[in-house]
Amino acid sequence: MVxxxxxxxxxxxxxxxxKGIKFKNHRYLGDPxxxxxxxxxxxxxxxxxxxxxxxxxxxxxxxELVDKLSTECYMPFSIGGGIRNIEQIKMLLGLGAExxxxxxxxxxxxxxxxxxxxxxxxxxxxxSVDVKKSIFGIYNVFTYSGIRKEEIKLTEYLKKxxxxxxxxxxxxxIDKDGTMTGYDIDxxxxxxxxxxxxxxxxxxxxxxxxxxxxxxxxKVSAVAAGSMFVFIGKKRGILINYPDxxxxxxxx
Amino acid sequence: xxxxxxxxxGNINSIYHKLQKHTDNIIVTNDxxxxxxxxxxxxxxxxxxxxxxxxxxxxxxxxxxxNKVLRENTPIFGICLGMQLMTEGSExxxxxxLGWIKGNTKLFKFDGINTDLPVPNVGWREINIIIKNEKYFxxxxxxxxxxxxxSYYINCEDKNDISSTSYYGFxxxxxxxxxxxxxxxxxxxxxxxxGFDILKRFAFS
Numbered sequence: 001m002v003x004x005x006x007x008x009x010x011x012x013x014x015x016x017x018x019k020g021i022k023f024k025n026h027r028y029l030g031d032p033x034x035x036x037x038x039x040x041x042x043x044x045x046x047x048x049x050x051x052x053x054x055x056x057x058x059x060x061x062x063x064e065l066v067d068k069l070s071t072e073c074y075m076p077f078s079i080g081g082g083i084r085n086i087e088q089i090k091m092l093l094g095l096g097a098e099x100x101x102x103x104x105x106x107x108x109x110x111x112x113x114x115x116x117x118x119x120x121x122x123x124x125x126x127x128s129v130d131v132k133k134s135i136f137g138i139y140n141v142f143t144y145s146g147i148r149k150e151e152i153k154l155t156e157y158l159k160k161x162x163x164x165x166x167x168x169x170x171x172x173x174i175d176k177d178g179t180m181t182g183y184d185i186d187x188x189x190x191x192x193x194x195x196x197x198x199x200x201x202x203x204x205x206x207x208x209x210x211x212x213x214x215x216x217x218x219k220v221s222a223v224a225a226g227s228m229f230v231f232i233g234k235k236r237g238i239l240i241n242y243p244d245x246x247x248x249x250x251x252x
Numbered sequence: 253x254x255x256x257x258x259x260x261x262g263n264i265n266s267i268y269h270k271l272q273k274h275t276d277n278i279i280v281t282n283d284x285x286x287x288x289x290x291x292x293x294x295x296x297x298x299x300x301x302x303x304x305x306x307x308x309x310x311x312x313x314x315x316x317x318x319n320k321v322l323r324e325n326t327p328i329f330g331i332c333l334g335m336q337l338m339t340e341g342s343e344x345x346x347x348x349x350l351g352w353i354k355g356n357t358k359l360f361k362f363d364g365i366n367t368d369l370p371v372p373n374v375g376w377r378e379i380n381i382i383i384k385n386e387k388y389f390x391x392x393x394x395x396x397x398x399x400x401x402x403s404y405y406i407n408c409e410d411k412n413d414i415s416s417t418s419y420y421g422f423x424x425x426x427x428x429x430x431x432x433x434x435x436x437x438x439x440x441x442x443x444x445x446x447g448f449d450i451l452k453r454f455a456f457s
Contacts, residue, residue, distance in 0.1 A: 002420075005375050043444050045376055046399075071269035076399050076442045093298065096266030098401065098442065120262065121299040121333075123372040123401045167372055198370045221370060 004215050005045040005222035008229040012051040021178030023146035035240050036072045042242035051081025052145045070096025103128040104143040117165035127166045132174040146174050158194050173203035180206025188218040208251045254278040255290035259307040262298035267441045282311045297333030302345020325432045329454045335435030354409035362421045369421050372403040379416040379426045388453050396446045398438035
């Protein structure tokens with residue numbers, strides 16, 4: 001059995017670490033480099049950094065920060081936020097990120113998936129898809145950090161992403177984000193049933209059993225979590241944490 | 253001097269900055285004069301094989317690399333794509349490689365194997381060390397894992413070139429050693445302390 005990767009997702013606004021609930025009410029958590037140093041000691045599988053303000057501000061995730069991350073991360077890390085073209089991808093991968101995560105631009109211009117995976121290899125290209133369930137139970141795709149609802153069908157969009165050569169897909173449930181009540185298993189199952197490429201489940205993890213659920217129910221390649229790895233307790237005190245080796249053995 | 257070859261194919265910065273914490277005697281370059289001075293060479297790389305070879309060729313580095321590696325016996329460490337380029341060629345873009353290691357780079361295919369493993373192989377995998385007492389692998393425990401991310405693997409014709417293997421649907425080459433040439437399919441710079449130790453041992457011993 002190949003165990004799924006367990007990935008902390010760290011959200012940024014510029015150089016600062018933040019976390020919200022359902023893509024809203026983001027709270028400042030501290031310096032990302034401090035968090036990285038703790039995650040190094042914990043020997044985490046992988047880290048994801050997403051700048052949620054980048055697109056809005058017409059920039060990418062800070063190259064200066066990515067440069068620092070590549071010096072400090074003794075594990076693979078992926079970065080996203082505001083990536084719109086091949087030149088930016090080249091620069092950011094050149095700075096030492098393992099993968100780039102593209103979200104909004106993949107909807108606006110799917111050809112970027114094709115170009116990026118041809119030039120940099122599909123393993124460097126992750127497409128992130130933010131999804132929100134409508135009151136009619138339909139899963140809609142959202143872009144611009146959950147602001148814009150797209151008129152595309154989720155299943156067709158996912159097929160296109162795979163066909164265009166993406167290495168992985170990260171699916172985020174906006175409804176579950178930050179709630180720590182578990183993944184949207186129905187959503188993940190639907191997505192997994194369409195894809196052959198690795199799937200990262202994101203949005204809603206609050207306990208180890210949620211990881212197990214996503215893995216057993218939907219055979220995901222990776223489970224991502226935000227709140228769970230930066231908060232502790234009901235009052236959500238800030239504490240960077242990650243399961244140790246013994247705990248990891250018992251999760252799946 | 254340790255020279256990291258910059259041929260426009262990623263993961264350089266991370267290796268450079270991490271080694272820089274331990275030495276000033278290291279540069280990133282594609283300048284032949286600088287490469288000539290190298291007593292250790294690191295050939296990193298992430299991405300497409302054909303594109304990687306095209307870049308090396310258009311930078312005019314084939315001759316100097318052949319000279320350093322095959323005639324001067326300068327120790328060289330190929331990482332991921334950097335190791336794959338050392339083979340005779342790849343299915344990725346149907347390109348010829350540097351040809352220092354006999355064998356080819358092939359796409360993961362699981363014909364006849366009952367598996368639904370996705371490609372690329374992305375994740376932490378254990379390695380099975382074939383060359384016992386290999387100095388670069390000192391201190392590695394059997395349950396240590398290393399970070400892989402690749403769709404292609406290398407097929408060594410000479411099994412003596414294989415220093416460790418890993419498993420993904422079938423056993424594949426995780427690292428190689430042939431005289432002054434070493435290479436890892438996994439990323440030592442992204443594989444926690446034990447991974448980085450491999451790179452440090454190469455650089456400083």
